[in-house]
Structure formats: structure tokens, C-alpha cells
Amino acid sequence: MTFCTDCGEKLPENAYFCPKCGQRTRSGAEAGISTPWEDLRETFSKMGEEIENAFSIAGKEMEKALKIARDKIVEATSKEPIICPDCEEKNPASTRFCYNCGKKLK
Numbered sequence: 001m002t003f004c005t006d007c008g009e010k011l012p013e014n015a016y017f018c019p020k021c022g023q024r025t026r027s028g029a030e031a032g033i034s035t036p037w038e039d040l041r042e043t044f045s046k047m048g049e050e051i052e053n054a055f056s057i058a059g060k061e062m063e064k065a066l067k068i069a070r071d072k073i074v075e076a077t078s079k080e081p082i083i084c085p086d087c088e089e090k091n092p093a094s095t096r097f098c099y100n101c102g103k104k105l106k
């Protein structure tokens with residue numbers, strides 16, 4: 001007579017799974033029967049990989065978008081430079097203080 005390793009339920013000789021709690025029996029393990037939970041875990045690990053891939057793709061797309069945004073900012077700010085009245089340094093249009101001398105710009 002075999003007993004369930006998990007709940008102690010009496011098991012039929014040829015049982016691969018405990019009829020009470022679903023735990024795989026020793027004969028089930030010896031027969032190489034995988035529990036539904038193990039299948040589930042495999043599915044989840046595959047899903048994890050796919051999620052990771054999706055994130056890395058999203059990361060690349062994000063990088064690209066950021067680069068475009070940065071280029072646009074550079075383009076916008078380089079159009080009309082503000083010339084510092086103090087040191088005559090050219091500052092990007094969005095600058096509020098001269099990056100060379102710290103003078104407040106209009």
C-alpha cells in the first residue's frame with residue numbers, strides 16, 4: 001500500500017496522482033508523468049521570455065523616440081540663439097541664463 005507524500009491518503013497501486021489532493025505519487029514520478037503544475041510553470045517561463053523580448057523591443061523603440069525628440073529639441077533651440085549682452089556668447093533659445101557667464105537672458 002502506498003500513501004500520498006502530501007496528505008497521507010491511501011493510494012491505489014497504479015495511481016500516478018493522489019485522488020484527494022492531486023500530488024504526484026512516487027510511481028507517477030518514476031513513470032515520468034509531469035504534473036499539470038509543471039506544465040504551467042513551463043508555460044509561465046516561456047511567457048516570461050516573451051514578455052522580456054517585448055520589453056527589449058519597447059526599450060529600443062523608446063530609445064529611438066527619445067533620440068528623435070532630442071534631435072527636435074536641438075533643432076528648435078539652435079534656430080534662434082540668444083546672444084548674451086555681457087559676454088556675447090550664443091545661447092540656445094530656451095536658455096534663461098547665459099551658460100558662459102550666468103547673466104540672466106531675456
Ligand SMILES: [Zn+2]
Nearest residue numbers: 004007018021
Ligand atoms: Zn494527497
Ligand SMILES: [Zn+2]
Nearest residue numbers: 084087098101
Ligand atoms: Zn554671458
